[in-house]
Amino acid sequence: MKQRQASRWKSQLGKLPLQISALLSGLIVILILGFLIQQAWPALSEVGVLRLFSDGTWNPTEQVGGASFGMTAMLLGTVFVAGGAILLAAPVGLAIGLFMRFYAPRWLASPYRHVIQLLAGIPSVVFGLWGAVVLVPLIGRYQPPGASLLAGILILGMMILPTVALLAETAIASVPAEYIRASVALGMTRTHIIGKVLLPNAMPGLMTAVVLQTGRAIGETMAVLMVCGNVVQFPGSVFDPVRTLTANIALQMGFALDLHRAALFGSGLILMSLVVVLVWIGHHIQAAQEGSHG
Amino acid sequence: MNPITSQTTSVSSPSLPLTCMSNPAACILQPASMTVTDLSVFYGDHQALDKVSMEFSAGLVTALIGPSGCGKTSLLTCLNRLVQMVPTSRVTGQCFMDEFDVMSPTTDIISLRRQVGMIFQKPNPFALSISRNIELPLISQGIKRHRRHEIVEEVLRDVGLWDEVKDRLHRSALTLSGGQQQRLCIARALALKPRVLLMDEPCSALDPIAAGRVEELIRKLRSCYTLVVVTHNMAQAQRIADHVGVFWASDEGRGGQLIETGPCEQIFEQPRHKLTAAYVQGRQG
Amino acid sequence: MAENVPSILDQGLNLDALVDQRGLFWDRLVRVFVYAAAGVVAFVFLAMVWQLVRLGAGQLSWSFLTELPQNAGREGGIFSILISTLMILGVCLAASVPLGLASAVLLAQTQRQTLFAILVRRSLDVLAGVPSIVFGLFGNAFFCVYLKMGFSILSGGLTLACMALPILIRTMEMAIRSVPQEVHHASAALGMGPIRTWVTLILPAASGGLAAGLVLGIGRALAETAALIFTSGYVDRMPESVHDSGRALSVHIYDLAMNVPGGEANACATALVLLIILWLLNSLTHRLIGRWLGRRLIYT
Numbered sequence: 001m002k003q004r005q006a007s008r009w010k011s012q013l014g015k016l017p018l019q020i021s022a023l024l025s026g027l028i029v030i031l032i033l034g035f036l037i038q039q040a041w042p043a044l045s046e047v048g049v050l051r052l053f054s055d056g057t058w059n060p061t062e063q064v065g066g067a068s069f070g071m072t073a074m075l076l077g078t079v080f081v082a083g084g085a086i087l088l089a090a091p092v093g094l095a096i097g098l099f100m101r102f103y104a105p106r107w108l109a110s111p112y113r114h115v116i117q118l119l120a121g122i123p124s125v126v127f128g129l130w131g132a133v134v135l136v137p138l139i140g141r142y143q144p145p146g147a148s149l150l151a152g153i154l155i156l157g158m159m160i161l162p163t164v165a166l167l168a169e170t171a172i173a174s175v176p177a178e179y180i181r182a183s184v185a186l187g188m189t190r191t192h193i194i195g196k197v198l199l200p201n202a203m204p205g206l207m208t209a210v211v212l213q214t215g216r217a218i219g220e221t222m223a224v225l226m227v228c229g230n231v232v233q234f235p236g237s238v239f240d241p242v243r244t245l246t247a248n249i250a251l252q253m254g255f256a257l258d259l260h261r262a263a264l265f266g267s268g269l270i271l272m273s274l275v276v277v278l279v280w281i282g283h284h285i286q287a288a289q290e291g292s293h294g
Numbered sequence: 295m296n297p298i299t300s301q302t303t304s305v306s307s308p309s310l311p312l313t314c315m316s317n318p319a320a321c322i323l324q325p326a327s328m329t330v331t332d333l334s335v336f337y338g339d340h341q342a343l344d345k346v347s348m349e350f351s352a353g354l355v356t357a358l359i360g361p362s363g364c365g366k367t368s369l370l371t372c373l374n375r376l377v378q379m380v381p382t383s384r385v386t387g388q389c390f391m392d393e394f395d396v397m398s399p400t401t402d403i404i405s406l407r408r409q410v411g412m413i414f415q416k417p418n419p420f421a422l423s424i425s426r427n428i429e430l431p432l433i434s435q436g437i438k439r440h441r442r443h444e445i446v447e448e449v450l451r452d453v454g455l456w457d458e459v460k461d462r463l464h465r466s467a468l469t470l471s472g473g474q475q476q477r478l479c480i481a482r483a484l485a486l487k488p489r490v491l492l493m494d495e496p497c498s499a500l501d502p503i504a505a506g507r508v509e510e511l512i513r514k515l516r517s518c519y520t521l522v523v524v525t526h527n528m529a530q531a532q533r534i535a536d537h538v539g540v541f542w543a544s545d546e547g548r549g550g551q552l553i554e555t556g557p558c559e560q561i562f563e564q565p566r567h568k569l570t571a572a573y574v575q576g577r578q579g
Numbered sequence: 580m581a582e583n584v585p586s587i588l589d590q591g592l593n594l595d596a597l598v599d600q601r602g603l604f605w606d607r608l609v610r611v612f613v614y615a616a617a618g619v620v621a622f623v624f625l626a627m628v629w630q631l632v633r634l635g636a637g638q639l640s641w642s643f644l645t646e647l648p649q650n651a652g653r654e655g656g657i658f659s660i661l662i663s664t665l666m667i668l669g670v671c672l673a674a675s676v677p678l679g680l681a682s683a684v685l686l687a688q689t690q691r692q693t694l695f696a697i698l699v700r701r702s703l704d705v706l707a708g709v710p711s712i713v714f715g716l717f718g719n720a721f722f723c724v725y726l727k728m729g730f731s732i733l734s735g736g737l738t739l740a741c742m743a744l745p746i747l748i749r750t751m752e753m754a755i756r757s758v759p760q761e762v763h764h765a766s767a768a769l770g771m772g773p774i775r776t777w778v779t780l781i782l783p784a785a786s787g788g789l790a791a792g793l794v795l796g797i798g799r800a801l802a803e804t805a806a807l808i809f810t811s812g813y814v815d816r817m818p819e820s821v822h823d824s825g826r827a828l829s830v831h832i833y834d835l836a837m838n839v840p841g842g843e844a845n846a847c848a849t850a851l852v853l854l855i856i857l858w859l860l861n862s863l864t865h866r867l868i869g870r871w872l873g874r875r876l877i878y879t
Binding site (some may be wrong): 015016018020021022023024025026027028029030031032035036038039091092095096098099103104112115117118119121122123124125126127129130132133134155158161165186188189190192193194210215216218219220221222225227246249250253254264265268271272274275278279283 | 597602605606609610612613614615616619620621623624627630631634677678679681682684685686688696697698699701702703704705706707708709711712713714715716717719720721725741744748798801802803804805808809829832833836837844846847850853854857858861865873
């Protein structure tokens, strides 16, 4: 009896370091949030949240006429670039997923999937490099200056495309094979099987993929920084340069002081809340899916 | 025109009586007989079926029995060419539905599969509403909504499910019990007005009472459809079958072979092959 | 009988020729779109890799790897950059692997239902989605300023550790969960203590998956740029200790491409080095996962 109690005590003791580690891992998010708020506080209290959106321009270091902290143009830049990228990557990614699963000739499907996996592992800075060295001059030849919203959308779209394609394939593959066998045995056509059986069943997985990759597109810094031209303005056309929130942080963190620095942390806070919302939506979709299967 | 391809138009014509069970005389499309000759099936290097020749007579129930892994399901999936969904599969030999070559590359397999329905071991309704399950393949054929609703009622009545589900046609099919799901799958197949119905152990995933109802349904479907039923249950084969084919896995790893075929009574009472005798007796007790 | 039929899911499905007359138009349309997408994507990415090779391969040589950068990186090699990268990676792994493994063991042990596990898991999901530039902000404020580590390899490595943690924990937890419950039961039935069970049975059985998680984490850390610019800095000298600032490969690429006119060739060469490392790690992951799955088959 005593021995058993001792061993239980021992196993509880063995568990303690594990619990502490898990707690630490869980606390990092809180820590990040806390530090962002603490660092952004001067801007939030002195400048006010409202002015971050209502100020027409972004001139945080201006001495003469007073500094201004308007982030709306950059927020819109982020939304345009990320939205365009996902509009590009979602349909094409779905097509690639279908290609790998159903349309590719047998000898090609596996090598093609392998190539897509390799592409999914290319770091964003390499996409940015290729964009800056090849794509931007190419666009610039037709519509100067080249570094533009369009370049950002294309590069970011390319960057998230392989992951969207792989996730789409996984979502399609998770549709029970017996559904497909049943529809084939019922003499349904390929378009009908894909459109009426596969996609509706794969939809939650596809939506989760799109939502999470949207988060990635919003948070991406390097690729966008290197090809978008980084001018703070409302873009009049896709050929105009834009600056995103992330690029703004990367450009100005190095020399920002006081309120300026606090405002940058404030924009980090905005980015983080966008991502939290997206993760929450993604979970909601997943939970609904699990609920409907159970 | 090849009747295998002309089927689509005749089914979509709204004036056709869809089912013939209530009135066999009104049956426009007669059940078809199927014949296979020297049929072998390979998956990659693995051979699943070895040179099987047999006939499935029109309007009769043929049961395929034998131990697991001797190619019965593979034979079944050749009859509607579902086998070719497995990318590595290869089939040699011939298969005819009446006089039409099933294996011919020019066969319209969509139309073939609408004429040769299949019921799987595990009930596999789509995660959609009950009526939508039956309608989906009909939409694929371009049948109008009004006609589809009639068909849903007709086939649900045919499988004896109408009274049980008529108030909840728009609930998910997954809310049905296993036996109801299997009957829904049979109704779904009947909606296409097949001439042959393949059943791969249709009762093995069901409890005895539900299995009994499906068996009863099989007996009702006889003479309106040609039925080919794979089963492991000797007693069931005896109850439902007109003809029986006995399969056995060959020793040389060349897949399953047909060792004996004949009328039901003969197989069970005077088996000619000693393996058949051992098999039916071993399982009969 | 079904056991003889190869699983349809393993090899994709053959839906070829499932077309009837009425659906011909739509089938063609979908098919043309799918093939066009596959072709264009393959072409664009091949073009991308080819152009990087064309611009950078001329610079690649043994001495590129063993020489120090000169003239702001336009000339010379990337030796000090490689060393800094390795040191950042070392710090990152030293911090994240013990923490990650311990958390994964705990999460794999506890039921999904406990509030603690749910909270930890949810916060890790959010952590996985946090933009890397936000990690950069946090690392700068917390490690560099608050903990007074300054711009150093230590700050950068610890920031990366926070970033790599979610993916590490998720894959490691999956690896541990894939060890069948029977091993626990059998071991308990033989009177083995929990710690011995874990160390001698569970963790070795999960080692392939654990290694795969490790390699994935390394890949994520190597690919990172934005979080490093304001934590480990961009000094391209040879670091003397983890308290020095050091420039990672990815930061080097960024700096050469954006801030150094005439640095494109070396930027592309560095990108090639990074890609080769990442792709080697990628194939290693696949081999590990493959072997791990193979081992799992023996158990089941």
